[in-house]
Amino acid sequence: MKYYIIAGEASGDLHGSNLMKEIYRIDSNAEIRFWGGDLMQNIGGTLVKHYRDLAFMGFAEVVQNLRTILGNIKFCKKDILSFKPDVILFIDYPGFNMRIAKWARLQGFKTHYYISPQIWAWKENRIKAIKRDVDKMYIILPFEKDFYETKHQFPVEFVGHPLIDAIQNRQATDTEAFKKEFSLDSRPVIALLPGSRKQEISKMLSVMLSVTDSFPDYQFVIAGAPSQEYDFYKQFLNNKNIHFISNRTYDLLSVAHAALVTSGTATLETALFKVPEVVCYKGSWVSYQIAKRIITLKYISLVNLIMDREVVKELIQDEFNTKNLKAELQKILNPAHREKLLKDYDLLEEKLGGAGASATTAGLIFKHLT
Structure with a gap:
């Protein structure tokens, strides 16, 4: 055929x-x-x-x-x-x-x-x-x-x-070898997933990076998209000491303690890896004004849509700012909040078959x- x-x-x-x-x-x-x-x-x-x-x-x-x-x-x-x-x-x-x-x-x-x-x-x-x-x-x-x-x-x-297959069938990450390969230290990892397209990375990454100095006990790692070169990301770093790992998102999620994630398939991938997350999205002003008039959904993340309730926090457009992102990241780092979130992730996986x-x-x- x-x-x-x-x-x-x-x-x-x-x-x-x-x-x-x-x-x-x-x-x-x-x-x-x-x-x-x-x-x-x-x-x-x-x-x-x-x-x-x-x-x-x-x-x-x-x-x-x-x-x-x-x-x-x-x-x-x-x-x-x-x-x-x-x-x-x-x-x-x-x-x-x-x-x-x-x-x-x-x-x-x-x-x-x-x-x-x-x-x-x-x-x-x-x-x-x-x-x-x-x-x-x-x-x-x-x-x-x-x-x-x-x-x-x-x-x-x-x-x-199919994400269940993709995650289950992958070769397990050797955590220590992975951390050594990319010079990660012993601090818990917070993954930054700013998307795969240049337009969305440009909108998302600077705000994500703006909270890193407020969490010195954690190390932040950018998940680079396979379709983008490091030089594109470098313009947003402003000499910050932030790790960058390209085309290894699943390995990164397997060692991550928490994540800031641009809305899309990655929100579901992060949940299936059982990583607490904050979902973020910001588009151009014109695109957003059009979208909010024709999209009537209560949520934008697949996690919340499948569960039909707010499981993960969504920061959209003007709500996606340094102050709100810092507050929501602090929440998902709280042990009690994390425990509840992980139980919801188990229910989510059951719903997916x-x-x-x-x-x-x-x-x-x-x-x-x-």
Whole structure:
């Protein structure tokens, strides 16, 4: 079988790589061509475009880069026609993927979607396009099944969350060797996860770094994104003695005592590593003004959305400042608060279902193609 996979972000690269492993295991003759990143490339197949060239965050940024985005869409269509896949697999990244799905269905290609667009958060009217353009949908969040099937009468497959697989299947970190490799001392580690895109790192990192001097008994470590060079981060450090570790986020979380995390998949990853966290988010003024008028969710972090209550504190836009961040970090360092939070994390993992999301999804895809 010939598979064409489109993942446009770091999280999609992670989940795409695990899905590819399972596709190759089930289908020994699989030919895979993909948009993704280093993790997918390490599995095999042919990389068409790297996600670092696709990541534009927020409404204003998308408008500014519209010519590039439209050029990528045109190129993608041409590449698919040349490859003639048996199925196109979309992984999240809806702004791009839904455009390709509409075109692909008109061309007669089979369209499968792994990790649903978050239309339950905004743009719920996209359900019409999904019903029209997507043959099979594989969802990873438990509340999405009721949303799609009960509210919108669109059948979906709940496969569990692939992060559980990604974390369970990784090689365990040798804590002492890791700390020695990066010259970490004996103080507890507070991880800083400012995101993977330049736009969000620029918004998040300076505020995160502004609290470090208030916690001398801890050492702070920046989790560098694989798509960004150290020189980009260096401009925010202002000669602070802050550790920087690139492309080793899971190893860092495995030794972390607490974390300050930019909203996104990383909030759930941090919770699954059982690390108390403060969730942070700040976008451009224009993007935020638009978003707050069309997004009606009570929470922005996956942890709180899945639990349907505030488990982790969210500091959004103007609330994301040095004073509030310092106060919330002090809270999660308090032993009593930490104990309650860790119990909530256990309940969260139960809600996500067991391991095997990638294998289940690959099996369903292959079943529907044969």
